[in-house]
Amino acid sequence: MPNRSEERVVTPGLLRDWPLPDLEGDKESRGRVLVIGGARRTPGAVLLAGVAALRAGAGKLQIAVAAESAVALSIAVPEAKVVGVAAAGEPPDEVLEMAGSADVILLGPGLDDIDHTMRLMRSVLEAAGPETGVVLDAYALGALSKDSTLLRQRRAVLTPNVVEAGHLLGREPGDDLAGASRELAQRYRAVVSLYGHIAAPDGGCWREENGDAGLGTSGSGDVRSGIVAGLLGRGADPAQAACWAAYAHAMSGRRLAPRFGRVGFLARELVDEVAYTIAMV
Template sequence: MAEVPEGARGGTRRAPRLVTPHVLDQWPLPEPSGSKYSRGQALVVGGARRTPGGVLLAGRSALRMGAGRLSVAVAESVAQHVAVALPECGATGLAEDEHGSVTGVGAGSELAKELDRTDALLVGPGLDGAEGSARLLTELVAELPRGTPVVLDAYGVTVLPQVDKATSGGLRDRLVLTPNSGELARLLGQDEVADEDVVEGALQVSRQYGAVVGCGTWVVSERRIWQITTGDTGLGTSGSGDVVAGATLGLLSRGATPVQALVWGKHVHAAAGDDLVMTHGRVGYLASELAAHLPRVLRSLRGN
């Protein structure tokens, strides 16, 4: 599948392509078909003892976007609780320290079977320690088949500068990053990134890591810049970023390219917020409610 829809080629790299329903209509997603295994197997890894909710939101969003089978891996002390809270998933417990933070020790061997068969991997939701997150990412990438796409969110993003070059280099051209502006700043080695500098910063990160980068209303790759044209302030709510990451994961597992998955995922997420404005107002709706609205928006865009 082409990286950009018909009519989007040409022009300068710095001239953004505005994301609208018409643009997405010209860029159809892979058609879902077959069993839960052939439709897309997704794996979410994260979830410290204090913050397993990010994995729940991301996993549920992946399923809502059409992934057929979901596996999650979280701190061992909360794995059983996550399995009960999200009965659609299979849950694996990971080694944790005395504070409940995932250490990453043995994660690669523990998840080797899941990594071998997954169609897309998300690392980061609910992690709360840099050292353990870096070790976790290193172990997972060492076991992951070379062609499997990877989404990094939250701590999964910010530890990229800490991992060895074999790990970061092994992710080039299959990597999606979903940082907020603060996480983007840390990737750049800066204290903060001003709104007007987000695109340039994301482009720098895209070049450095061979990644598609989504930050705020922007999706940036080395080839093109996209701007989301819908959504409002209510999207800035706790867990909203986990929904974006999970939505992107679900589309990747269905066979979308990294650029397509992130552009579609961010638009559908924002449009779900617009739907919720009608009943809740501009603020006050929850990230879990965003996840529940994803299939309705996707269906309206002929994505299902």
């Protein structure tokens, strides 16, 4: 996909000309995704992100979540291996071993303590290989804003909202979200997906225009980051995963609007539309 200095609109035609990797082979060939997050009060965030990754086509799912929620989450998501993480101290060796063998690591959904998040990130990303795909969301972005050296992987996607983008920039992003996404992509040498504006560190820029008000619902961002992780697991490159995910996320909301109204659907309902939306491109 050629790079352009101006944003290219993400359309079905653009995506068809940028096809996702073939789905030949077994679940191992579609990638092992590790989702790390879910504090004691917010375990649902990793459920949404993890199931979204599977709906996007990831082959295997592993979850590291607050120890209090691990058993319940393993029942809620029987497709996943679930490991508990204590709220203090270093992550257990099992999580570091999972990180070392993961194809993609998604960090941040549902975390609520910046110091704990920084410890997790430092240990987990050091255990991962340099080519491991990484998606950072929520508190993981706050941690990155405090220490940019935490991110060492080359295949990385950042999925900030406007507040998180402000922390990463060190200032309010203002109305020029396209410019903010480009600046962040250059600063952190990662693909950035910011409210439909996608930017790559090599200068590529895209814009997804189907997003509507209903996407501004609790858990929606967790779904979007999970889609990115699942597509990376399938073998998509970071910019491709971010563009396809932005389209799938937005169009899943469009598909739900006739049944629930523009603002009546839930994030969990977005998840169930992802696979069909991707398949119909």
